[in-house]
Amino acid sequence: MLQTTGKDAGVLVEMKGAGVWRGGQWLVRGVDLLVRRGEIVTLIGPNGSGKSTTAKIAIGVQKPDEGTVERRRPLKVGYVPQKVTVDWTMPLNVGRLMQLTGRLKPGEIAKALEAVGIPHLVRAQVQTLSGGEFQRVLLARALARQPDLLVLDEPVQGVDFSGEIALYQLIREIRDKTGCGILLISHDLHVVMAETDTVICLNGHVCCRGTPENVLKSPEYVRLFGARAGEILAIYRHHHDHTHLADGRVRLADGTISSHLDHDIHEAQGKPHA
Amino acid sequence: MLDDFFTRAVIAGIGLALVAGPLGCFVVWRRMAYFGDTMAHSALLGVALAFMLEINLTASVFIVAALASLALLILQRQGALSTDALLGILSHSTLALGLVLVAFMSWIRIDLMGFLFGDVLSVSRLDIAVIYAGGALVLLVLAWLWRPLLAATVNTEIAEAEGLQPERARLAFMLLMAAIIAIAIKIVGILLITSLLIIPAATARRFADTPEAMALFAALAGAAAVLGGLFSSLHFDTPSGPSIVVAALVLFLLSLLRAPWRASPASSQAGGST
Numbered sequence: 025m026l027q028t029t030g031k032d033a034g035v036l037v038e039m040k041g042a043g044v045w046r047g048g049q050w051l052v053r054g055v056d057l058l059v060r061r062g063e064i065v066t067l068i069g070p071n072g073s074g075k076s077t078t079a080k081i082a083i084g085v086q087k088p089d090e091g092t093v094e095r096r097r098p099l100k101v102g103y104v105p106q107k108v109t110v111d112w113t114m115p116l117n118v119g120r121l122m123q124l125t126g127r128l129k130p131g132e133i134a135k136a137l138e139a140v141g142i143p144h145l146v147r148a149q150v151q152t153l154s155g156g157e158f159q160r161v162l163l164a165r166a167l168a169r170q171p172d173l174l175v176l177d178e179p180v181q182g183v184d185f186s187g188e189i190a191l192y193q194l195i196r197e198i199r200d201k202t203g204c205g206i207l208l209i210s211h212d213l214h215v216v217m218a219e220t221d222t223v224i225c226l227n228g229h230v231c232c233r234g235t236p237e238n239v240l241k242s243p244e245y246v247r248l249f250g251a252r253a254g255e256i257l258a259i260y261r262h263h264h265d266h267t268h269l270a271d272g273r274v275r276l277a278d279g280t281i282s283s284h285l286d287h288d289i290h291e292a293q294g295k296p297h298a
Numbered sequence: 299m300l301d302d303f304f305t306r307a308v309i310a311g312i313g314l315a316l317v318a319g320p321l322g323c324f325v326v327w328r329r330m331a332y333f334g335d336t337m338a339h340s341a342l343l344g345v346a347l348a349f350m351l352e353i354n355l356t357a358s359v360f361i362v363a364a365l366a367s368l369a370l371l372i373l374q375r376q377g378a379l380s381t382d383a384l385l386g387i388l389s390h391s392t393l394a395l396g397l398v399l400v401a402f403m404s405w406i407r408i409d410l411m412g413f414l415f416g417d418v419l420s421v422s423r424l425d426i427a428v429i430y431a432g433g434a435l436v437l438l439v440l441a442w443l444w445r446p447l448l449a450a451t452v453n454t455e456i457a458e459a460e461g462l463q464p465e466r467a468r469l470a471f472m473l474l475m476a477a478i479i480a481i482a483i484k485i486v487g488i489l490l491i492t493s494l495l496i497i498p499a500a501t502a503r504r505f506a507d508t509p510e511a512m513a514l515f516a517a518l519a520g521a522a523a524v525l526g527g528l529f530s531s532l533h534f535d536t537p538s539g540p541s542i543v544v545a546a547l548v549l550f551l552l553s554l555l556r557a558p559w560r561a562s563p564a565s566s567q568a569g570g571s572t
Contacts, residue, residue, distance in 0.1 A: 080455070080459075083459040084458065084459065085455045085458045085459050100460075100461075101459050101460050101461070102460070103455065103456050103459035103460060105453060105455045105456060105459075108452075108453050108456070110452055111327060111329070113326050113327050113329075113500075113503060114327045114451070114452070114509055114512075115503060115506040115507050115508055115509060115511065115512050116452070116508065116509060117507050117508060120508045120509065120510075121452070124445075124448070124449045124452055124453075124456065124457075125445070125449050125456060125457060125460040125461075125462055126445075126460070147507075149507060169460070175459065
């Protein structure tokens with residue numbers, strides 16, 4: 025275990041041995057988790073491994089049936105749940121959705137929408153947005169609150185590949201700029217892990233944890249995701265040998281255009297980002 | 299031309315419509331139409347108990363409707379039956395209990411039709427005072443609850459995570475529903491209360507691009523329905539309560555003609571061009 029569990033002033037949320045019992049089984053059990061200011065903690069794991077449940081315990085949406093959760097008080101949370109649907113009966117434009125849980129100045133709304141790349145949609149009805157656009161709105165809403173803790177449950181689902189990378193870079197920039205803590209759930213391991221301080225690999229319990237490099241090497245991770253996952257989905261480092269085009273295609277250094285980005289291009293590289 | 303009782307009816311009806319519009323929006327957004335019916339049906343039990351125990355009618359109806367919604371919450375927690383089955387049980391059993399109690403009280407003649415369909419033409423000055431004082435209180439509480447209740451309606455988990463206590467807002471909303479039913483019972487009657495909640499809100503949907511605008515338009519549509527219904531009941535010598543509902547229905551049908559479904563995409567394009 026690489027994570028120190030000593031108490032310090034930067035701790036935003038700390039879970040110890042947390043578990044949730046539903047319908048005759050443990051959804052997750054024995055989860056220890058700590059998020060400090062300025063830290064990105066990523067939860068990975070297969071479907072149904074309890075990633076969302078763990079995040080919900082951390083922010084108090086789900087009460088643990090065993091174990092403890094301590095949150096800093098006051099703790100301002102910005103939450104992007106895994107699934108949000110807005111009923112057609114409710115007229116709701118993007119600007120209004122941004123202010124769902126708190127008032128914002130027009131400038132703050134515009135800035136957050138600008139940051140996620142959809143400044144033109146402020147007056148659009150949310151039901152008319154594409155899946156990717158709606159995810160960007162949800163992310164902008166959580167960012168605009170200037171939270172202490174950002175909890176992002178698959179925040180870029182439905183976003184095209186080039187947009188995905190840009191949004192993860194944005195998430196890291198937010199952390200660098202505001203010093204908030206981030207609890208991130210993602211299955212896009214190759215994109216996410218380079219930006220992450222701590223990875224927690226879940227499968228109903230904590231399989232392994234540590235820095236991305238160490239998790240990739242751990243036998244539990246290999247068992248869960250297969251031997252090739254460690255090689256192919258090695259830590260994503262953004263080589264500047266290609267350009268992401270607006271339509272999601274990629275222009276490589278030799279000028280050829282590829283319809284998708286081959287993982288071989290993003291091979292493992294131990295050096296920090298240039 | 300305006301007899302005194304008719305003026306009183308107009309004032310009382312408009313007062314009710316102004317409160318029912320915004321509350322009705324939440325009934326529509328939260329898909330609670332059947333819940334509103336159930337609370338309204340339980341009102342007959344409240345009427346019967348008021349006569350039996352010789353207590354204030356409005357207070358008795360409020361208490362029984364509030365208890366019916368609490369009973370629903372408790373039964374929902376048990377989780378053995380679906381919500382619509384529970385509502386069916388509560389709705390019809392409270393209505394039947396009310397009718398049976400009324401039959402037992404052979405010493406009192408209760409005008410059942412008056413409570414089922416209302417009699418707005420018989421409202422007194424005191425009734426008007428109750429409607430406006432009670433209605434103002436309901437609107438004040440609703441305004442105070444607005445953000446948490448709206449956030450909980452869009453997404454309970456976001457509301458919970460970001461500290462808006464959606465459970466408390468939901469409970470308070472149920473009490474407001476009980477209050478409006480207690481206030482409305484004399485005017486439109488038990489069987490028509492939910493129509494005054496739902497139809498103006500549904501009418502307003504086509505013209506609004508924010509929840510707040512829809513609440514305002516629903517209040518205005520309800521007031522217009524009261525005016526139209528009461529004047530036509532005077533003109534055609536039809537019962538007042540049903541006439542108000544028919545007028546609301548006519549407005550709803552007109553709104554279908556006036557505002558096509560493409561209203562939403564058009565507004566997003568308008569946003570995009572700015």
